[in-house]
Amino acid sequence: MSEPLSIERSRPGLAPPRLPEAGVEALAKLPAGVARRHRPGLPRLSEPEIMRHYSRLAAMNYSISENFYPLGSCTMKYNPVLNEEAAALAGFAGLHPYQDESTVQGALALMWHLERALCEVAGVDRVTLQPAAGAHGEWTALRMIQAYHLARGEERTEVIVPDAAHGTNPASAALCGFKVVEVRSGRDGRVDVADLRAKLSPRVAALMLTNPNTLGLFERDILEMAAMVHAAGGKLYYDGANLNALMGICRPGDMGFDAVHMNLHKTFTTPHGGGGPGAGPVGVKADLVPFLPRPTVEREETDVFRLDFDRPRSIGRVRSFYGNFGMLVRAYTYILAMGGDGLTQASQDAVLSANYLRRRVEGLLEVPHAGPCMHEFVASARKLGEHGIRALDVAKGLLQRGFYAPTIYFPLIVPESMMVEPTETESKATLDEFVDALADIVREARENPEQLRREPTHLPVGRLDEVAAARQPILRWVSEGDPG
């Protein structure tokens, strides 16, 4: 199965789509010198051909709508179809961002109520809904922390990041001009508190932490760590990638975190869209509130809302308008449907499923760190190395057997790592089928490793040569273009 590029299906003689005529006398002329010289090489296809093209592409995709997507730290849970219906309502989708506030009271009310719900889940005082993604949220939080320290006359230049952290953490810190200082993980897979103590100094602006961490383990010493960082004058930033483990169980704000980002596309079921759009709201404790991006949404009196731009200490906007509003509608719809009791049960089920799967996988692969885990766990394919099999081969074997693969080769501190996150929306039967597939792969690794290294064999393409692709990158089609 393969599908040509749309440009390869293009037929130059095809009539363009029927569109309105100007209906006014065409008197206007572009000034000399500003007109385009060469027509862009866009394809010419009829609507039936376009629809078939994209249907065929869709058929080459794996998605959560089809089966289990065990990507660790990505929280691939079911995306309720009701969310889509809500976001498509004309009363939301049809709003211009520069309409008068009096005409968008429902939108502002939704944002205000969503902010309150997220405050409750995360244990913080205020939330900005502006950041477009998790990494954007990280950066926004660090900018606020930076502004906070500067406002106190302190120039703090370092941010501490654990060696197990998501790559976005150090990248976001660097983008804010901070020097990244790495803190070690101990043998139990948690931050080495002694190493953290050694790295703290008056230069440290913040500690960035994911809890549960990327091994799926709760940082038991979090209260001690928070006290240490605060005593050194630093702030604690919570990477919310793993918040799905904690809703209604405990809260980052209560642990001592000062800024918390949340991924609405993970914990709050907005779809991942093949890699976005998501949304990465950031919650903060009171002393960071003055630095929130503007505008904020304020309630004047019961049910009258306004945008507040008059925030002199704000770090300013972090994107245009008010955030990925359509994603906010979806997340709010989910929270309404679930309620406080439903969100709590969701996190409990996520933890239960991960521990169940962990226990079953233990019999097949090495699981280097002692449990219980929270919502995910990390296994290692290291021991299959004696058959010449790597984590990558196990991943491809899962594709061969109708599953997507876990996150592989992350976190970096576990060799041949496979990070598995089942979420609360996969049934026990599905998890059992996944274990059966993994057992079959381990068997094949021992009996016929050559075969496993050839997999997948039934998908549109086999293993692609990524090294060659990066050496001589082809990043676009090349069309003739035609003179305008």
Place this chain on the structure above:
Amino acid sequence: MPYLVHSPDDRRQMLEAIGVGSMDELLVDIPGRLRLAHLALPAGLSELETMTQVGGLASRNRVYDDRLSFRGGGVYRRFIPAAVAAVTSKPEFYTAYTPYQPEASQGTLQAIFEFQSLIAELTAMDVANASLYDGATAVAEAAMMAVVQTGRHRVVVADYLHPEYLEVLRGYAEGRGFEVALGVDRLGEDSAALIFQQPNFLGLLEDPSGLTQSAHGAGALAIACVDPISLALLSAPGEYGADIAVGEGQQLGLAASYGGPHVGFIACRRDLTRRLPGRLIGQAHDGQGRRGYVLTLTAREQHIRREKATSNICTNHSLCALAASVYLTYMGPEGLRQVADVSFQRAHSIAARMSALPGVEAVFPERAFLNEFPVRVKNVEQLLSRLDAAGILGGLPAARWYPELDGVVIFCCTEVNDSAALDHLIAAMAQ
């Protein structure tokens, strides 16, 4: 509870298999004083009740008829072919994730490769990435590319860049440690880039060739922030020698949606490819010689390079990019030109009719525009509320950002504003 799949019996069986007696035994690592009694949120609702509540909020908003909307400022009403939603609502696309496993993600990968190609064609640049969050962050990312490329720490911004893009750029500059200077006359030997918008925020056409030459004369990069539909008519960044082209893709098939989600794009000269932020999709082959697509040049990215990455971006706005691809594929070169030209002609017709009204005058009569233009009126508030009463979303008051433009309203006109709508607008203004 909605969306949860375990029965009480499943839960019991799973606890048993794990070898614990209760959920609490799985949560032993959490210090007792952190455990929450309950979330202070309302109880969950049925689907019917949920939709009643959400629908109630939607109905508290006023939705203007597309035909009677004349407000732009970065978000525009355009005709959206039905094919766009039909494709983006396919769960195979919207419920997939970043294509880490290429063999099982060829649909998303090829769609993004096509998006990169379409943007590169439209901007006449060598390379485009898999998309960014929005136009504002695309400007900021381009500025950071220029700072790294030139080793200089000042970015110069020409007049009337979208004020929100400017504000976002300032924030990134503050964090990353470079300066933002306003006005082309600030261009000098210390400038990393000149950023200009074509057409600018007021709708007026700039001289992109001249600005690009000025930038290059100072050894700075030229960064063009462009309206993608305008490129069917206007000279493309690659044609006038810009180094980086960025912009907002909302007009390419995306709803206004109170400002998002939309999609930013970024394209550049070939030799800047490895400085691009975010995802890039490249062509590859498998062992049997079959063509496929993969995430490529990942050595730029945060999951490999961590603090040395070109950017902290780890996703794109894939689904919005897909919408833009379907839109551009539907339109083709002639369709896109038709849309741009109809908007251009109608805007000039309505601008001329407005200027003939007493109390309305063009602000920069000597300047050319495309389909958005500023006019000066006697009383902005009175005019807009009169239009509002006639069901019209009038133009955007400029004084909110530019005090010197008091009394100025920026009107936009596209193919959705038909002749009857134009007549209605003029009649309401003439009252």
